[in-house]
Amino acid sequence: MVSRLRRTLLAALVAAAVAVPVSAAARPSAVPAPAPAALAPLGAAELPVLDARYAATRAGIRAAARAADGxxxxxxxxxxxxxxxxxxQFLAFDGRDGGRAAEVFGDLxxxxRVTVLVPGADTHLDTYARFRAGAAALHRALRSTGADRTAVVAWLGYATPRTLGTDALTSGLADEAAAExxxxxxExxxxxGDAVGLTLxxxxxxxxxxxxxxxxxxTAGVSDIALFGSPGTGAETAAGLRTRATVWAGRGGDDWIADVPHVRLELLGTDVGFGTDPVADSFGARVFDAGGGGHSDYLRPGSTAxxxxxxxxxxxxxxxxRA
Structure with a gap:
């Protein structure tokens, strides 16, 4: 069984290595943009003047639009x-290298209660509208629970991998993004302050x-971490994440990620794959019912997920x- 999984992952790695150079010209990082203006770190003193910060980031986005037109x-x-x-309402924006952004829904x-939504592969400025739609749907769903004083932050804070690329099989980009x-x-x-409920x-x-x-x-202030449509985490168990937060996991019934081999192997000198399936009993997360949707359906309005x-x-x- 392990040998078959090893061959499957190696085949995916080789296919991705061939596919990526062929499509390199279309990479979103190829579009130039100006460096963003320096902003102060977000702190308590910034909260009363967020409108000024939002106006500054909108100006930066417009400058990036002019550069893209040029x-x-x-x-x-x-x-x-x-x-x-x-x-x-953007707390931050950088149009370079495929784009970085942090957009707020609600009154931060x-x-x-503040929720940070972290996207997966193929999320960048050219596909941002799709990510934004999910964040907006999440904020509306939160309001429907009676949580009136809530905000959602759509955090595109890293260079996401391509689904059909070598980076999607390894943790390199995730290691860099984790620090951010x-x-x-x-921040x-x-x-x-300590009274806020912070969820990832x-x-x-x-x-x-x-x-x-x-x-x-x-991330010591995070109370809950929910993993959905996950290929794995690199840890064998939820306890291996070394967090005091409650770890949740869910997967839709029609999500293709279920067919990805949940193993972690060393291939060509690189660790490939992310280990235990987070919805498996052995991982130890609280598994929630994610309905019958596919990989892109978790934030679909009206869905169980x-x-x-x-x-x-x-x-x-x-x-x-619970599932």
Missing amino acids: HGDHRRARALRAMAADGR ARAD LAAFAA LSAAK LCHSYGSVVCARAAGRPG LRNLALIAAGRTAEVS
């Missing part, structure tokens, strides 16, 4: 102009990022339906 990538420019619309200054996520969580905790919701490869961040000091993720984020964990 480069001839009008699709990127259109996407950026939509992001820069009045009323959008007043929120007593932990630092961001630390939120410092700004909001982590999709697909984003669950690898959250797992790598979980044991870092910056979205309802349970919203309940976890709202702190109403006794009401979460």
